[in-house]
Amino acid sequence: MAIYRYTAYNSRGKLEKGIIDAPGQMQARNILKQRGLYVKTLSADQEKRDRELLPFLSKLIYRVPRRDVGLFARQLGTLLDAGLPLDRSLTSIIEQTENVTLKKTIIEIKSSVVEGRTLSESIRKHPNIFPPVYSNLISVGEATGSYEQTLMRLADLEESNQQLKNKVTTAMFYPVIMLVFLGSIMVFLLAVVIPRIQMLFAQLGQDLPFITRAVIFVSTVLTTKLVIIPVVLTFLIYFLFDRFRNTKEGRVKIEKFLLSIPVIGYLMRKIVLARFARNLGVMLKSGVSLIVSLQVVSKVVDHFVFEKEIEEAIEKIKQGSRITDSFRESILMTPMILGMISAGEASDRVPEMVEKVADVLEDDVDATVQK
Numbered sequence: 518m519a520i521y522r523y524t525a526y527n528s529r530g531k532l533e534k535g536i537i538d539a540p541g542q543m544q545a546r547n548i549l550k551q552r553g554l555y556v557k558t559l560s561a562d563q564e565k566r567d568r569e570l571l572p573f574l575s576k577l578i579y580r581v582p583r584r585d586v587g588l589f590a591r592q593l594g595t596l597l598d599a600g601l602p603l604d605r606s607l608t609s610i611i612e613q614t615e616n617v618t619l620k621k622t623i624i625e626i627k628s629s630v631v632e633g634r635t636l637s638e639s640i641r642k643h644p645n646i647f648p649p650v651y652s653n654l655i656s657v658g659e660a661t662g663s664y665e666q667t668l669m670r671l672a673d674l675e676e677s678n679q680q681l682k683n684k685v686t687t688a689m690f691y692p693v694i695m696l697v698f699l700g701s702i703m704v705f706l707l708a709v710v711i712p713r714i715q716m717l718f719a720q721l722g723q724d725l726p727f728i729t730r731a732v733i734f735v736s737t738v739l740t741t742k743l744v745i746i747p748v749v750l751t752f753l754i755y756f757l758f759d760r761f762r763n764t765k766e767g768r769v770k771i772e773k774f775l776l777s778i779p780v781i782g783y784l785m786r787k788i789v790l791a792r793f794a795r796n797l798g799v800m801l802k803s804g805v806s807l808i809v810s811l812q813v814v815s816k817v818v819d820h821f822v823f824e825k826e827i828e829e830a831i832e833k834i835k836q837g838s839r840i841t842d843s844f845r846e847s848i849l850m851t852p853m854i855l856g857m858i859s860a861g862e863a864s865d866r867v868p869e870m871v872e873k874v875a876d877v878l879e880d881d882v883d884a885t886v887q888k
Contacts, residue, residue, distance in 0.1 A: 523537060525554035538627075589619065593610060597668070604631055618646075626640060626642075655671075707739050768822075793827075796814045801868035807840070811831050839859075844858075854878075
């Protein structure tokens with residue numbers, strides 16, 4: 518099945534836009550005609566070509582909000598729980614989905630399912646939208662016959678992650694606004710006020726202190742053609758920093774530096790550990806093995822240093838170590854978290870205890886943000 522974009526007039530003469538899946542253009546036109554639409558334009562979707570030619574811009578153009586992905590999981594779980602077949606459930610969701618990129622993805626998933634593949638196999642083809650936790654949990658649901666519960670857990674997981682992200686965004690909003698405000702005032706003073714004061718100083722004909730001369734020099738740079746120098750330097754520094762940040766050594770050094778900053782480091786540690794605990798708890802509670810759960814979660818935490826620590830812990834667990842002992846040397850894990858996980862191991866209630874850890878950490882993040 519191919520995906521086509523169309524514009525067509527409906528029975529009331531209004532122009533509609535949308536996408537449709539069909540074996541070919543002729544079949545697509547026939548389907549639209551059966552819907553009472555008169556085709557104006559019909560063309561093959563260009564998303565795959567755009568992703569190859571413009572990988573950076575395509576991430577922005579074809580972005581799918583995590584809220585929409587969570588809504589998809591909840592809708593699918595609800596429809597399956599109501600007794601609808603998988604293909605009909607997907608068809609119903611396609612008709613209700615507004616995000617074009619997600620809609621095309623669900624169309625491709627449905628086509629794959631109709632061809633005989635499982636839902637987990639079909640979703641695994643779209644890692645940019647559905648991370649590995651989706652295919653692994655759904656695979657377990659397929660084996661145990663608990664599709665609905667698995668999808669609902671995934672929806673709850675998306676909501677928890679989104680709430681955590683919103684808390685961080687809220688915490689950063691005020692400092693960013695203040696920095697922008699103060700920066701605007703500084704630019705105004707240097708570009709407008711200082712040049713006028715400079716004329717007064719010139720009339721006095723006196724030697725000025727070093728700090729005053731430095732401020733006047735900066736003002737001169739900003740108000741003449743010399744302004745191109747700081748602009749070029751800013752772009753050069755950003756380019757070099759971005760190159761350094763995308764190297765393994767660079768990511769490690771930057772993340773360790775951020776962890777060492779008093780407030781930011783504390784908040785970052787809690788956020789990373791909360792995301793780790795929430796995802797691990799959901800996977801373990803769904804019946805996924807510990808090793809597989811850790812392998813999947815290591816790719817979800819979005820923290821290079823902790824990802825490597827999880828990979829090292831996996832190797833220790835394979836050799837027979839307990840979870841607590843495997844993370845003993847971690848620079849992110851706290852004694853409190855290790856103690857709670859140890860209690861879970863002792864009582865054979867690791868999934869429940871890990872989810873409890875997530876609750877505690879998310880409450881801690883919330884309290885930090887409120888301060």
